[in-house]
Amino acid sequence: MILLFANLLTEPVGVAHYVTVGAILFTCGLLCMATKRNALGVLMGIELVLNGANLNLIAFGSPYLRNDAYSLGLDGQLMALFVIVLAAAEAAVALAIVLNFYNNHDSIDVDRADQLQG
Amino acid sequence: MGETIYWPSFFFLLCATLACAFAVAVLLATNIVRMAFYLVLSLSATAGLFFLAGADFVGAMQLMIYVGGTLVLLIFGVMLTSQERFVEMKTWSGDWVFAFLIGGMLLMILIPAAFSVPQWGGLKLADSESMVVQDTATPLGMGLLGARVDQLVEPPDRQEHSGPLQPGYLLLFEISSVHLLVVLVGAAYLARAKHKKS
Numbered sequence: 001m002i003l004l005f006a007n008l009l010t011e012p013v014g015v016a017h018y019v020t021v022g023a024i025l026f027t028c029g030l031l032c033m034a035t036k037r038n039a040l041g042v043l044m045g046i047e048l049v050l051n052g053a054n055l056n057l058i059a060f061g062s063p064y065l066r067n068d069a070y071s072l073g074l075d076g077q078l079m080a081l082f083v084i085v086l087a088a089a090e091a092a093v094a095l096a097i098v099l100n101f102y103n104n105h106d107s108i109d110v111d112r113a114d115q116l117q118g
Numbered sequence: 119m120g121e122t123i124y125w126p127s128f129f130f131l132l133c134a135t136l137a138c139a140f141a142v143a144v145l146l147a148t149n150i151v152r153m154a155f156y157l158v159l160s161l162s163a164t165a166g167l168f169f170l171a172g173a174d175f176v177g178a179m180q181l182m183i184y185v186g187g188t189l190v191l192l193i194f195g196v197m198l199t200s201q202e203r204f205v206e207m208k209t210w211s212g213d214w215v216f217a218f219l220i221g222g223m224l225l226m227i228l229i230p231a232a233f234s235v236p237q238w239g240g241l242k243l244a245d246s247e248s249m250v251v252q253d254t255a256t257p258l259g260m261g262l263l264g265a266r267v268d269q270l271v272e273p274p275d276r277q278e279h280s281g282p283l284q285p286g287y288l289l290l291f292e293i294s295s296v297h298l299l300v301v302l303v304g305a306a307y308l309a310r311a312k313h314k315k316s
Binding site: 009043047058093098108 | 204
């Protein structure tokens, strides 16, 4: 693992480096979703998670990172496009729900959303 | 050869550092407006990573749809709800401890797993320099229309299946467009202004 980092500047990067960046984005998004009390902060965490997944899809499909028969090829990019589109739709709906919650409860603290609690 | 900098790797390092640093900044910031700004920078750096991986069309879409559309939507949400008491919302410190414990464990699993696959280590320098860059917008558009121009030759291990070639993504494309229509109508209905009787 140390060897892989040693010649990072002189050698082409591979799928592993991209997957590492994706893992960091995913973890940040996951912790954002778990710790933020602001509902919009939770939404931003979801965006970060989706971006980590997108980065993985692009990396697995890229011929410049791994050029053999097991590469995802263009499928990775197509799936990433669908993820981007669905993330836009998800953000629109989630924002509408958050605004509705804000109008009804006068708060965007997710801890206050306990009306359905038994 | 050993001392010359391979510039794509340098730009990968730059974009990756920016993306990760601003993602951590999103996590650590308590001010919601600053979080939105850091998220814009992180997603833009991710678009740079897409360009570096040869996905020029997806990178452009990332900039246009994500940074230009989704995040503007989020920032509008921030502006509509940013009362004084919601701009800064602190997380309980016990939550931070648990979060960093779990996040650190997740990273300790994921990063060694990524580097444990020898095929993922990257191309050789000579192979990488001899590659011809080709743009992806046309194959992507044809794939969305149902014709896979990138897979005209069937791989040899699939010869026994006499079905059609790779079917393309026309059906998924249609489903997602109808989905977008339904979602946007639903969102507009959900977020409509209520007239209070008073």
